[in-house]
Amino acid sequence: MRRHAIILGFALCLTGIAPAHALTADDAVRIALRKHIAPTGPIHDAAEPDVAAAMTEFVEDVRGAWFRAVAARQALALLDEVRETLDLSAEFAQSLRDAGNLSALDLMRHQVLQAETTAGLAVLRADLQIEQERLAHLVGMALSDLGLPDKLADVPPSPAAAPPTASLPPEAQWSVRTAHLKYLAAHERARAYAATIVPLRRKITEETTLRFNGMLVDIFALLADVREQASASLTAIEAERDFWLAENALRYAEVVSHEPQAAPVLAPGARSGAAGGGH
Amino acid sequence: MLSRRNLLTGAALLGAAAVSRASLSAIPEAAYPAGPRTQVPPLPTTGRPFHPVVTLNGWSAPWTMNGEWKEFHLVAEPVERQIAPGMRAKLWGYNGQSPGPTIEGVEGDKVRIFVTNKLAEPTTVHWHGMILPNGMDGVGGLTQPYIPVGKTFVYEFELVKSGTFMYHPHADEMVQMAMGMMGLFIVHPRDPAEHRVDRDYAFLINAYDIAPGASTPSVATMTDFNLWSWNSRVFPGIDVPVAGQGERVRIRMGNLSMTSHPIHLHGHSFEVTCTDGGWVRESARWPEVTTDVPVGAMRAVEFVAENEGDWAFHCHKSHHTMGPMGHGTANMIGARQDHLEERMIKLVPDFMVMGNHGMGDMGEMEMPLPDNTLPMMTGSGPFGALAMGGMFTVFKVRKGLGPRDFTDPGWYTQPAGTTAREV
Numbered sequence A: 001m002r003r004h005a006i007i008l009g010f011a012l013c014l015t016g017i018a019p020a021h022a023l024t025a026d027d028a029v030r031i032a033l034r035k036h037i038a039p040t041g042p043i044h045d046a047a048e049p050d051v052a053a054a055m056t057e058f059v060e061d062v063r064g065a066w067f068r069a070v071a072a073r074q075a076l077a078l079l080d081e082v083r084e085t086l087d088l089s090a091e092f093a094q095s096l097r098d099a100g101n102l103s104a105l106d107l108m109r110h111q112v113l114q115a116e117t118t119a120g121l122a123v124l125r126a127d128l129q130i131e132q133e134r135l136a137h138l139v140g141m142a143l144s145d146l147g148l149p150d151k152l153a154d155v156p157p158s159p160a161a162a163p164p165t166a167s168l169p170p171e172a173q174w175s176v177r178t179a180h181l182k183y184l185a186a187h188e189r190a191r192a193y194a195a196t197i198v199p200l201r202r203k204i205t206e207e208t209t210l211r212f213n214g215m216l217v218d219i220f221a222l223l224a225d226v227r228e229q230a231s232a233s234l235t236a237i238e239a240e241r242d243f244w245l246a247e248n249a250l251r252y253a254e255v256v257s258h259e260p261q262a263a264p265v266l267a268p269g270a271r272s273g274a275a276g277g278g279h
Numbered sequence B: 001m002l003s004r005r006n007l008l009t010g011a012a013l014l015g016a017a018a019v020s021r022a023s024l025s026a027i028p029e030a031a032y033p034a035g036p037r038t039q040v041p042p043l044p045t046t047g048r049p050f051h052p053v054v055t056l057n058g059w060s061a062p063w064t065m066n067g068e069w070k071e072f073h074l075v076a077e078p079v080e081r082q083i084a085p086g087m088r089a090k091l092w093g094y095n096g097q098s099p100g101p102t103i104e105g106v107e108g109d110k111v112r113i114f115v116t117n118k119l120a121e122p123t124t125v126h127w128h129g130m131i132l133p134n135g136m137d138g139v140g141g142l143t144q145p146y147i148p149v150g151k152t153f154v155y156e157f158e159l160v161k162s163g164t165f166m167y168h169p170h171a172d173e174m175v176q177m178a179m180g181m182m183g184l185f186i187v188h189p190r191d192p193a194e195h196r197v198d199r200d201y202a203f204l205i206n207a208y209d210i211a212p213g214a215s216t217p218s219v220a221t222m223t224d225f226n227l228w229s230w231n232s233r234v235f236p237g238i239d240v241p242v243a244g245q246g247e248r249v250r251i252r253m254g255n256l257s258m259t260s261h262p263i264h265l266h267g268h269s270f271e272v273t274c275t276d277g278g279w280v281r282e283s284a285r286w287p288e289v290t291t292d293v294p295v296g297a298m299r300a301v302e303f304v305a306e307n308e309g310d311w312a313f314h315c316h317k318s319h320h321t322m323g324p325m326g327h328g329t330a331n332m333i334g335a336r337q338d339h340l341e342e343r344m345i346k347l348v349p350d351f352m353v354m355g356n357h358g359m360g361d362m363g364e365m366e367m368p369l370p371d372n373t374l375p376m377m378t379g380s381g382p383f384g385a386l387a388m389g390g391m392f393t394v395f396k397v398r399k400g401l402g403p404r405d406f407t408d409p410g411w412y413t414q415p416a417g418t419t420a421r422e423v
């Protein structure tokens, strides 16, 4: 099947020079293919349907791992911010307690909130660590050498049109259709977070800061809103990641159901998903 | 500048006090004030002579003589009031403002007061403290039908005794008063020499609960008001009363808020000479420097402005001399915060430590606040921040002030060597 030859064509023309820019999804795919496929056997194996299908799936998997790893990197910084709001709340509470302004009961309420949430964050932090290490494992590099971009590319303002499926067999139509519906939903959610929810949370913190200035609310209310804002940003990153994963899945569905000239897997351009779009 | 508004041309009305179609054309036009600052009324040119009061941040309604009747026209309507520079409130009032215009008459006057209802709900006007026929008392459902939306009623009665009175709705009154519907009604003695003073000030005490960043009062608030106001104004928006040294001064105060206010004047002692019940016999007066004005009551105090200076004049409930503040917030006083400031600034770049030395800091700093929200403490004087809000103003006594001069003379220059000093 010709499409698999195209995949290999991309993989095999790589020079082996590490990218000078931040590692893009396509970089990751090239490096991973070189590591896992090129050394394992003769090139003509790729023309066998089973091998080719496995490779396409592998490409999708590496790209997915890349999106997850970049999102995880972003999320970890925000996790630190959430934790900092809790630490500060507890420390302010301790200051108040030291000054004789807070009961032992109220101090413990701040402390237990901090401890409970921090405990929950530990698991989340490990998950994010694993997301990054999985990509490092797939491309065969040390985590510190990956050179991931700081953030995922912004979600485009409007979603891609429904791919033409009329010529496909019913099973393929259905899988592309399903992937497209999921893609549309992920797009709507990610856009809502980027365009509405996160900006609103930011404005809310700004307004709360003004109220704090006027002694209309206290430090704990201010920290709670900073925490809500950081949480919304975390969810926004998750939504952005899910969009790019859905986009990746849609592409995969298209590739496995189309003739190769319709959709090359490693198409450069708007769909790369990397901030800055470097290739 | 008085702006004029057209009268409504409603259909004929039902009810004893309703104005018939035929008489609508005879209603005097409603007058409107020029703004939220004090407008010193002109001396009367028609009707019996009297010495008008000066309503702080208010004005007195003009009237039309119609035979032996003195005719006024109140329009109950939504209004916008500047509470102090930097904040506007959406209130209900009369003739474009809250409070409505002060109505002034003379003992023995026959008054005819037209009331047009431009609110979205029925209203009435009760003439608080006045002796009048039962059907003119203005209690909706009890003494009269409500004034329906868009209709004009007329009240007619004789001012049988002089004194200090007020008017307000007796229809959905919790809401209508929480929205600012009220006004002063002063009846002067028939003999202008009786109870004569050189300066006669008047204001109503009210309170609002307007959420920071909002502009309409919460009408269901019972106790937690955040704007403690005189004539719907708060410091530094309350105009300063002034007096020439040696002048006899009267200050009339009516309380239509939901709590009492111990009103305190520095530098002088005064006597309560009049309540909404009438004049207090001289033998029954005693000197004091603070008088509590109970809810739904009025007090007029009199004194000779003997002592030159800038004298604080305020409610003595200290939270009533504050602007809006948070309730149930953490008490930061004496708590160490500086060691956390840098970390806070990383999260909130505009962060600044508040309240750990007490709240006085706030009076000195101009921190950005939510829109349409007044600071908890503000204002400055010749020696620094005043750090005040709410029911606070300055009573200024000066030598050689002209009898009709009500302009703010600026800060008092204390004689050398008479200022508290560091030793």
Ligand SMILES: [Cu+2]
Residues within 6 Å of the ligand: B228, B260, B261, B262, B315, B316, B317, B320, B391
């Ligand atoms: Cu008070």
